């Protein structure tokens with residue numbers, strides 16, 4: 351590897367930042383506090399934790415002097431007087447930005463439907479197959495597996511490959527099947543509009559895993575839609591409506607069988623400080639309507655988004671069979687089902703929740719795909 355060599359290193363006139371020029375004309379401008387915080391020796395070698403607290407930065411507000419030496423810039427800080435080395439590699443990488451994977455939106459189901467499902471046993475045994483599944487969840491929000499058998503508890507074996515089950519008020523695992531005297535519409539044969547699960551929880555479970563143990567003889571097709579793709583479409587076609595849904599928190603609530611009431615207030619479309627869509631929370635069954643005086647523009651925007659999500663061309667509709675597994679981002683991909691008739695066989699899906707940050711963390715340690723390509 352060619353050693354990094356800056357073409358210039360200068361302290362700004364007010365001594366508060368260092369300007370490093372690189373061959374080709376790129377520059378890195380780093381304030382004194384950043385230099386101190388990223389200096390060599392500032393981190394515990396085992397944990398990677400920063401060793402000093404932020405109060406120390408009061409002694410590193412200015413640069414008393416700077417010089418280059420092998421692979422580093424040596425900076426003397428003022429008013430504290432400490433001298434520290436900052437590696438050129440850290441300075442060169444400072445402008446590179448994050449390596450976060452941009453979501454691959456799917457406004458229609460074609461691309462996701464065409465991706466062949468991954469073999470369940472391969473995902474358990476082979477890191478390349480696991481990587482394929484996790485990549486799909488991060489990029490498209492959903493992955494399908496086949497061949498998982500029909501043993502209850504199977505979802506735990508999959509989640510153990512990349513993280514931990516998130517237990518909720520529905521238990522560690524939950525069974526989606528028809529129940530006598532059901533306390534939840536999911537446990538009846540009615541169809542369910544597309545929705546995200548548990549919007550009344552704070553925080554919302556970020557990942558859902560569903561395993562088909564038994565399929566209905568008639569009906570019960572599973573449906574999935576990319577909420578991010580249709581939020582983007584709404585933003586492009588009707589930006590004022592997008593803004594209403596992003597700016598108006600609404601309450602979702604659920605009262606459990608013992609009378610406990612879960613409630614959370616969130617916007618239907620959640621955006622980051624940079625304006626990116628980072629979450630969709632939508633479940634008409636548990637929605638508490640906004641106050642009537644604010645309801646007219648909100649309902650207009652909500653119905654527009656709801657219709658986009660439920661357009662037949664928007665959704666992936668697929669009959670899932672015993673042994674099939676779906677893993678999806680519960681803050682992005684909405685799921686639903688057509689009504690079903692049980693007959694002699696009862697439809698039975700077993701599911702659990704997990705955390706998508708754990709999935710991403712596992713993905714970060716897996717070896718890259720062969721050839722550097724992949725999904």
Ligand SMILES: [Fe+2]
Pocket residue numbers: 536545546547685
């Ligand atoms: Fe659901």
